[in-house]
Amino acid sequence: MSSGQRRGTLAVILASATLTVMAGAIIGPVVRQIQLGVGVSESLAGLIITTHGVLIVIVSPIAGLLVDRVGPRRPYVFGLLLYGIGGGAGVFVDSFVPLLASRVVLGVGVAFVYTGVTVLLYTLYAGQRMERALGLRSSANSAGAAVWPLVGGALGTLTLQVPLLGTLTWQTPFAVYFVAIPLGLAAIVAIPETEHGGRSGSTGRTRFERLREFLAVFRDVPAIPAVYLLYFGANLLLYAIVVFYPQLLAEFGITSSGIVGIYLAVNGAAGGVSAVLYDRLLGLTDRHTLVLAAFALWVGGLGAATVAASPLAALVPVVCFGLGLGLVFPSSFAWIEALAPSDRQGSLSSYLASAGYLGQFAAPIVFGVVLSLSGIRGVFAGAALAALAAFAIFGFLLVRREQSGRPS
Incomplete structure (x- = not known):
């Protein structure tokens, strides 16, 4: 082309x-x-x-x-x-x-x-073009998250x-x-x-044999389910913001759907910024470090939501969370591309979509229970603790990886 x-x-x-x-x-x-x-x-x-x-x-x-x-x-x-x-x-x-x-x-x-x-x-x-394209894809998603609610709200009037x-x-x-x-x-x-598609060697195999071969990929490459878990968690926390942040803003007297939409749009815009820069950041460090930095941003941002005392302070959490999201989303897609066999990229990337939307669906249920037990500030405290646990576990695994001498 x-x-x-x-x-x-x-x-x-x-x-x-x-x-x-x-x-x-x-x-x-x-x-x-x-x-x-x-x-x-x-x-x-x-x-x-x-x-x-x-x-x-x-x-x-x-x-x-x-x-x-x-x-x-x-x-x-x-x-x-x-x-x-x-x-x-x-x-x-x-x-x-x-x-x-x-x-x-x-x-x-x-x-x-x-x-x-x-x-x-x-x-x-x-190579670099794919990393750039994946970053732009996440940036496009973030732009959509910022723009489409404003369009829908305007047309609804x-x-x-x-x-x-x-x-x-x-x-x-x-x-x-x-x-x-x-x-x-x-x-x-x-x-x-494209030349993608049409798996060779599958003719004549039973459905059970093909299923067994597919499940063997998860056994042989356990990092793939870990990426699904990462993407599930990112979407779970994202929708904790989407669903419950309006209640936090209501504590400051912000109830207008238009103003609430601006806060959510800022979250999307911040994600768009870090996603656009993703391939450049990847040139300075590796994906593992970028995801670890995203966890740190989430801990700081979600923790800030628990103590925010003004409308201005309430901008900090959505900016921090959005910046982290713009690093995690393209990293997840890139890891699946690198880990999945070329003849199963469609199947294995589709489960990434399922994991993400399952996280979105679960967020109101999981954090709704937290809300009933500890109030709206407790929702974001719980989300911050989850991000902190992810930071600690991922950081520990990253240190062990470095000590073992494996490339990151």
């Missing part, structure tokens, strides 16, 4: 990466309006946010297997088109069950897009009269999902076919 084609290909991939964040973020600010619009309880309205995440956890391994069979391009394009159809369908519905069904379709689309983006970056780029559809109120933000359809058409042109 020419340099211009490479830039166009990367632009399409990075734009797609923001869609995986948008899946929930675009309607997060208008859940209350949706609840009133379809006439359901708060818990049922919450399913509109979480259902697609559950589907991603379930479907991502299937998407990974397909990517390993046929390569990433076609599943990725399919995912984009399905994303646009499932997400945009919310414009046309005014009752709960069809809306929930559309979120199921959206979740399937996100699973294919997420895994497709990951493996495309593995197969189209190598509009009332539109649309021919044939009538009056749109809470449905308006769902129209943004349609952007995935032209993006999918652009991907058909911009994304080249």
